[in-house]
Amino acid sequence: MSKLKLDLIKNSISYFREAVAYAQRDGLDETGWKFAIINVVQAMELAFKEKLRRIHPALIYSSVDERTDTVSLSKALKRLVDPGIGGLVIAEKDPRKIETAVKLRNELTHFECEHEHEHMEAKFADIFSFMIFFYREHLELPAEEFIDYDAHQHIMGLVKARAELRTRAQSYIKAEGFIDIWICSSCDESTFVAQNGECCLCHHKEAVLDCASCGQETLESEVIDTSNFLDWDYNEGSMILMEDFGMEMTACQGCIETFKSKVDEKRQAQYHEDMERDAMAYR
Ligand SMILES: [Zn+2]
Ligand SMILES: [Zn+2]
Structure with missing residues (x-):
């Protein structure tokens, strides 16, 4: 276990330093930001595993029984904030920011895509600030172990500029x-x-x-296609909607869970009705 311990934290820090090295270059282009993001997300993934390992070594695996594949970043985060496992208290918006950064990392790694320079810079700033906090608060690392003073100052400038913009946007909202x-x-x-x-x-x-x-x-981006939750059948080369349970074909993030349970209820009710009808027919 001691080798694993060393590798996780050591690797996390080397990815973090690599990310920082990219981010502090002047006039960084899109490719530069791409590598900064890929590296900082990798650093986060390893840091999460290290935290889980400290709670219990089996937790770094996706399945604690089989212990073959290691846990994904999203699952690691879920375990960390689970009051019964990690009990980690993080800011309300952090899980969402982490998910978006992971999504962005996956897009950047798997296919060519266009992302605005500002968008990447903002995502980097989010994860960078989060990681500084995570290393210090949750892995009890002193700052000098994972970042050099000058690099820290340089990137904090970027983070502060973003905080400044956020404050300005909020006062604009208030004023209007x-x-x-x-x-x-x-x-x-x-x-x-x-x-x-x-x-x-x-x-x-x-x-x-x-x-x-x-x-x-x-x-618009939070509208969910609900057709998969309804009952379809394949007939002569096309899909036919057999039963819509009187439900709509789209729902939103806010009501999708209610939508799913309503469909389940209606499907259950229909099933019982059918059973009763069948029972009647045999009498
Ligand atoms: Zn926005
Ligand atoms: Zn809705």
């Missing part, structure tokens, strides 16, 4: 008296002004729609 402020699907900050359909921090624009299922307003 906007009421419906949502979490932006692009920058993950509470700066999306629903009535304008635009984020006043990153200027991401997105349509605001009425959810077909619950009627609440929702971001």
Whole structure:
């Protein structure tokens, strides 16, 4: 176990240092940001595993019984914040920010894609600040073990600039008296002004729609196709909707769980009805 311990933390720090080396270059282009993000997310993944290992060595595996594959980043985070396992207290928006960064990392690793330079810089700043906090608070590492003073100052400048922009966006919201402020699907900050359909921090624009299922307003990116939850049948080369249970074909993030349980209830009720009818027919 001692070798594993050394490898996890040592590797995490070397990825982190690599990420920092990219991020502090002047006039960093998209490729540079791409590597900074891939490295910082890798550093986070290893740091999470190290934390889990300290709680119990079996926790670094996806299945604690089989112990073959190691845990994914999302699952590691779930275990860390689970009150019965890690009991880690992190900021309310952190899990979402981490998920977006992981998604971005996967996109960057697996296929060519276009991401704005600002978007990547913002994601990097989010994870960088989170990692500084995580190394210090949860792995009890003194700063000099994972970052050099100059590099820290340089990147903190970037993080502060972003915090500054966020404060400015918030005072703009207050001054204008906007009421419906949502979490932006692009920058993950509470700066999306629903009535304008635009984020006043990153200027991401997105349509605001009425959810077909619950009627609440929702971001277009949060509309979920629900057709898979309904009953379909394959007939002569095409899929035919057999039973829609009187439900809509889309729902929103806010009502999808209710949607699923309603469909389950209706399917159950129908099943019992069918059973009764069949029973009657035999009498
Ligand atoms: Zn935004
Ligand atoms: Zn809804």
